[in-house]
Amino acid sequence: MLTIPFIRENKDAILKGLEIKNFHSPELIDQIIELDNERRSLQVKTNELQAEMNRLSKEIGQLFKSGEKEKANQVKEQTTSIKQQLETLEQDLQAANMQLNELLVQVPNIPHPSVPAGKSDADNMEIRRGGDIPKLPEGSMPHWELAKKYKLIDFELGVKITGAGFPVYRGQGAKLQRALISWFLDMNTSAGYEEILPPLMVNEASGFGTGQLPDKEGQMYHATLDNLYLIPTAEVPVTNIYRDVILNAEDLPVKNTAYTPCFRREAGSYGKDVRGLNRVHQFDKVEIVQIQHPSRSYEALEEMVLHVEQLIIKLGLPYRILELCGGDLSFTSALTYDFEVYSAAQDKWLEVSSVSNFESYQANRLKLRFREAGEKRPMLAHTLNGSSLALPRIMAALLENNQGQEGIAIPEVLQPYMGPGNVRIS
């Protein structure tokens, strides 16, 4: 969330930014500033009374020590009315703080100045594209048919065991999945990311830290008995490693990568978009996370984009990179690039990665800070993350784009992970 000093000092810029994000609620900002004023005056009064209370308590202590019981009891009587006043004041102050927090979490992050205005994904701005869209031969199939033909993925079996959207990978399909995970992780670690294998369930505080709660409560699977959430992305447990942490400036950047399954309820999705691997409830993803110095976070964002781009190029997939418009930008992000690969048989672009700079928005919730050498006060760090990469749609595009008479060609970079001589699935 945004910090109150920032809101107070940048009201106009915030309103302009929220406009870009199609967030029409300027009165919310006024409410916050007003409530903060109220909170401050409550705190001043409370602090004054508390100081008075502390003073009297000490006096009573002294009096008892020197044996002046009578006098002590007199002073004691003074405290009762102060105590009563203090009780209501403290309650009011606490209520104001809670209310303020409730309002603050409703304000989304402010988009970067470069973010184009727009209503939906149709208004996203294409940055560049690469790779060649293959011309598929007659009789080529979408990936769900290929998956069946080569016995790679069994969707019906997943329905039996769990439900729709929980595919079962088997044989070469399972192996290709594992090859992709291993290759992604190896590429990320050789780019300087430390590999993390985090828990797949998180508590409420973690969900709040990265912004899934309270905003996207309904999108996560919730184990109510233990009040734990299945992670929708590795971003949640990995970024929360640094919750309530003060780093040294020289520790920056922190670069982590993690493979995890991801769980999403995807409530409200329907139709052809959910066919096959296009949208599933459980999928595998390798994530990269960076904690950066504020002055270098946009540099880091570009570096992450180039890194993800290389992965897609090496897989030989046709792709395009989009800068998300205000309307498509997530609640917590300041700037996001989406990567899409072309699914030849479905004749459409599939999102496979989303690389974002959250600036200090998550860090403020996480209380993730760093200290400049010699500085007294810690500062909020910037957090960034990106998929490198989400597997299902990569799998879909690979199967569809690489299909041929003799089977499905396996990209050269993955062949070492598939075992010797495995150049295609047939």
Added chain:
RNA sequence: GGAGGAAUGGCAGAGUGGUCGAAUGCGGCGGUCUUGAAAACCGUUGUUCGCGCGAGCGGACCGGGGGUUCGAAUCCCUCUUCCUCCGCCA
């Protein structure tokens, strides 16, 4: 799951109702000494909110929440986590 013990500053560790935000040691930072370093000595060293142009002043925080009291690190309740033992288990 059952029984017992514990949770204090970066770390170790005192403190069982009255200047305790907290002794002491280690570590860190600054200095003296030294050609330089070590040792020694001196100083300094948590987070946070508010008021103030500022020097500064006030408040909160001893795992979390609540309570008793004029006053709580200290007493009570509750939750969480860790340790030991038993049970179960990959």
